Amino acid sequence: MNSFLTTNAELLITLVKIALLLFIVLTVNAYLTWFERKVVAHMQSRWGPHRVGPHGLLQPLADGVKFLFKEDPTPAGVDKFVYYLAPLLALALALTGIALIPFGPDPIRLFGHDIYLGIAPPDVNIGILALFAITAMGVYGVALAGWSSNSKYPLMGGLRSSAQMISYELALTMSVVGVLLMAGSFNLKKIIEAQGHHPEWGILGWNIWPQILGFFCFFVAAIAETNRAPFDLPEAESELVAGFHTEYASFKFAMFFIAEYTSMITVSCLCSIMFFGGWLSPFPASWTFTHYFPSAILIPFGVWVIWDGLRYETIFGRIILPGMGTAIAGLGAVLVLLPGVNLFIQGPFWLLLKILIFLFVYVWMRGTLPRFRYDQLMSFGWKLLLPLSIVNVIVTSFVILAKMTWGAK
Amino acid sequence: MTAPLVVFFVLAGLAVIGAVSLILQKHPIHSALSLIVVMIALAGLYLLLGAEFVAAVQIIIYGGAIMVLFVLVIMLLNAGVEEHTSISKMAGAPGLLLVVALAGLVAATIVRSTDSVLSTSQAGDMSSTLEISNMLFKDFVYPFELTSFLILVAVLGAMVLAQREKS
Numbered sequence: 039m040n041s042f043l044t045t046n047a048e049l050l051i052t053l054v055k056i057a058l059l060l061f062i063v064l065t066v067n068a069y070l071t072w073f074e075r076k077v078v079a080h081m082q083s084r085w086g087p088h089r090v091g092p093h094g095l096l097q098p099l100a101d102g103v104k105f106l107f108k109e110d111p112t113p114a115g116v117d118k119f120v121y122y123l124a125p126l127l128a129l130a131l132a133l134t135g136i137a138l139i140p141f142g143p144d145p146i147r148l149f150g151h152d153i154y155l156g157i158a159p160p161d162v163n164i165g166i167l168a169l170f171a172i173t174a175m176g177v178y179g180v181a182l183a184g185w186s187s188n189s190k191y192p193l194m195g196g197l198r199s200s201a202q203m204i205s206y207e208l209a210l211t212m213s214v215v216g217v218l219l220m221a222g223s224f225n226l227k228k229i230i231e232a233q234g235h236h237p238e239w240g241i242l243g244w245n246i247w248p249q250i251l252g253f254f255c256f257f258v259a260a261i262a263e264t265n266r267a268p269f270d271l272p273e274a275e276s277e278l279v280a281g282f283h284t285e286y287a288s289f290k291f292a293m294f295f296i297a298e299y300t301s302m303i304t305v306s307c308l309c310s311i312m313f314f315g316g317w318l319s320p321f322p323a324s325w326t327f328t329h330y331f332p333s334a335i336l337i338p339f340g341v342w343v344i345w346d347g348l349r350y351e352t353i354f355g356r357i358i359l360p361g362m363g364t365a366i367a368g369l370g371a372v373l374v375l376l377p378g379v380n381l382f383i384q385g386p387f388w389l390l391l392k393i394l395i396f397l398f399v400y401v402w403m404r405g406t407l408p409r410f411r412y413d414q415l416m417s418f419g420w421k422l423l424l425p426l427s428i429v430n431v432i433v434t435s436f437v438i439l440a441k442m443t444w445g446a447k
Numbered sequence: 448m449t450a451p452l453v454v455f456f457v458l459a460g461l462a463v464i465g466a467v468s469l470i471l472q473k474h475p476i477h478s479a480l481s482l483i484v485v486m487i488a489l490a491g492l493y494l495l496l497g498a499e500f501v502a503a504v505q506i507i508i509y510g511g512a513i514m515v516l517f518v519l520v521i522m523l524l525n526a527g528v529e530e531h532t533s534i535s536k537m538a539g540a541p542g543l544l545l546v547v548a549l550a551g552l553v554a555a556t557i558v559r560s561t562d563s564v565l566s567t568s569q570a571g572d573m574s575s576t577l578e579i580s581n582m583l584f585k586d587f588v589y590p591f592e593l594t595s596f597l598i599l600v601a602v603l604g605a606m607v608l609a610q611r612e613k614s
Contacts, residue, residue, distance in 0.1 A: 120476065163575070167503035171490075174511025178483070181515070185476060185522050193522065200519040204512065211507075224500075224576065 047151055055157050056137070063136055067299040068098035074401045081405040092347070092355030102292075110288035113187065120186035125286065125293035128179025132300035135172045138165055139307045140227050142386040143317055155386060165226040166218070169308065170211055173263055177203040179297060180265065180272055180282050187285035195281030198412065199265065199272035205419040206262040206269075212427035213255035216434040217245050217312045230316035237323035244315040249434070253313040255427040260305040262419065264298065267404035271412060306396035307389075314392050317385030329380055332387045333370040340367025455495055462488035475521045479514060486510040500576045 072087060072094060079086030087094030112121065137157040145152035154160050162168065177200055184196015218224060221232035229245075236243045246253055262269040273281030283294045310316055321328040340363045347359025373380045410418065465484035472478045486509045493502035583591050 117474075117476070120480070164499040164503045167500070167507070171503050171506035171511065174507045174515075175487075177511070177515050178518070181518055181522065182476075182480075185518075197519065197522055200515055200522070204515055204519070207512065 051151060051153060052157065055153070059137065059157060060133065063133065063300060063303065064296065066303065067296050068102060070299050070302070070397065071101065071295075072098050073397070074404070077398065077401045078405040081402075092350055092352065092359050095358075105289050105292040108288040110290065113189065113285045115188040116285070117186040117188065120182050122290075124179050124183035124186060125290045125297075127182070128176065128297040129293040129300075131172050131176045131179065132297035132304070135169055135176075135304040136300060136307070138162065138169050138172075138226070139304065139311070140165075140230075141317075141389060142382075143227075143230075144382060144385065146382075160225075160227045162225065164224050166214065166224045166229070166308075166312075169304070170207075173210075173301075174207060176263075176297075176301065179294070183286065183294070184272075184282035187282075189285050191278045191280075192282050192284045195272040195278050195284070199282060202262055202265075202269065202271065202415065202419075205416060206259045206423070209255050209419060209423035209427050210259035210263055212424065212431060213252045213259060214312060215427075215431045216249045216252040219431075219434050219438055220245060220248065226311055226316075230311055230318065233315045234318045240318075240322040240325075241315070241320035244313065244318070244320075246313045248437075249313060249430070251426060251430040252434075253309070255423050255430065256313070257309060259419075259423055259427075260308070261400070261403070262415075264301040264305055266298070266302065266400060268407040268409050269415065270409060271415060302397060302400055303393065306393045306400070309396050310389055310392035315388075316392075317389040319384060319388050329384060330374060332380070332383065333373045336370030336373070337367050340364065340370060451495060455492070458488045458491040458495065461485075462492070476518065479517050479521060482517070483510055483514050486514065500579060 075097075076086040076094070087097040090096045090100045112118070140154065140156040140158070140160055142155035145154045147153075158165070180199040181196045184192040184194070184199065187193070217229060221229040223229060223232075233244050265272050271281075272278075273283065278284070283291055286294065319328060319331075321331075343363030343366060344360045345363075347356060347361075347363055350356050350359055373383065462485050465481045465488060469478050469481035469485065472481055487506060490502040490505040490510065493499075493505060
């Protein structure tokens with residue numbers, strides 16, 4: 039048994055990592071729906087989910103149970119194989135994408151093995167290309183779901199989705215070329231490291247400043263690729279009932295739902311990594327006091343949750359919320375007390391914070407922007423985004439060439 | 448059997464099954480899906496040879512862009528189940544002869560090659576993005592530019608044809 043464990047250690051570690059990441063991603067997905075409903079509700083002067091659990095915190099659980107136990111009818115005349123394949127494909131590809139994201143710079147040393155945060159080994163040379171390959175395949179989930187449902191609205195949704203993906207994928211890939219040129223690598227870790235060449239520059243060293251045009255193109259094209267508002271034409275509920283997933287019920291619908299939210303997380307990861315320095319801190323490296331930033335956020339937030347929980351209406355909430363608050367504040371306190379741990383979580387903390395900010399932006403846009411018309415969508419993609427991203431590539435190449443020719447040797 | 452060999456046979460089997468299924472499927476969408484399986488299996492084979500860049504590009508361009516276009520067109524035309532006509536005379540004896548000839552040619556090449564499947568070398572340095580771009584933009588820059596010019600001509604031609612249709 040022992041020899042089995044030692045010879046297959048890498049495999050076992052990877053399996054444990056996959057299980058762990060799957061659990062985390064699915065939980066985050068569930069609470070992302072809660073977050074989205076809450077934020078959009080507050081933007082529209084409503085309360086959002088409020089009945090199930092304190093502040094509606096158990097709503098995702100209730101939704102999940104409902105997804106599992108609802109009747110799961112298969113409509114007549116569907117193409118059975120493709121109909122069942124489509125949600126599986128969508129979910130599997132979305133989850134594969136997140137496996138390529140590195141979540142932290144340094145490995146944890148456990149039992150004599152360096153365990154990196156993130157499933158793919160950090161030296162994958164084609165990191166970003168592999169991610170694009172997975173996104174490129176992602177369209178099949180939606181397109182095939184629309185086609186196989188044997189129904190008019192889903193077919194329209196599937197068609198729109200395919201056309202939209204083809205149009206925006208060009209801009210998506212072109213927009214990151216600038217970043218790749220600056221980093222000189224497809225490796226996500228190297229792309230982050232290239233932004234930290236001047237540790238004293240902090241936030242000024244990130245790609246967002248020289249590549250702001252690229253970021254604009256990338257973020258817009260990525261929203262279109264993930265079929266989110268204002269580019270959610272494939273599921274426009276005012277025209278197409280629910281678009282491509284109209285004929286899907288119960289857990290098959292949930293799979294599309296999870297796939298969509300997982301791609302949102304992947305895109306947020308990519309934005310943070312490629313344009314906002316990934317796990318790099320926005321402060322100069324010599325400002326070591328900023329290492330207490332995570333604690334400085336966690337402790338006040340935890341105290342606020344305790345204070346809020348003590349005044350909550352229900353007894354359940356008065357028990358649960360202070361408990362949660364104590365846990366959050368306690369985590370912050372532990373980080374202050376253990377400098378080694380504190381130093382280690384700096385990278386993952388900043389990356390997660392950036393991802394959260396991008397997820398908020400996603401929800402924010404959905405709460406504020408109206409949906410595009412289809413012809414606007416097409417002309418925007420082809421006539422604005424694509425030329426802009428090509429201009430970005432040309433300008434970046436010339437600047438890099440100039441630096442190489444006349445710059446400091 | 449070593450692990451890479453197992454992976455090779457799985458991928459090769461997938462590619463062959465996909466290719467056969469592509470021909471045998473009755474519905475165009477199923478055929479297109481089979482073709483996607485072939486493309487991805489081929490990408491896996493490239494990856495096995497250490498050609499990461501080519502593998503990724505294979506999936507992005509063939510698996511992604513081109514096949515999405517195929518699927519889109521099939522969906523747009525709402526093509527139904529294919530009608531099978533009786534086999535044409537050309538596909539009979541001459542076709543069979545050609546198939547045998549091709550199979551013989553491939554087999555002869557494999558037999559005569561000194562490397563066995565087992566010892567196929569990794570593509571090595573030639574596969575890295577740097578090497579590929581050096582080759583394209585230094586050694587073969589004129590053929591490369593000529594090809595892109597040809598593609599540009601084709602794009603313009605398509606535009607002109609589409610515009611004429613409209614007016």
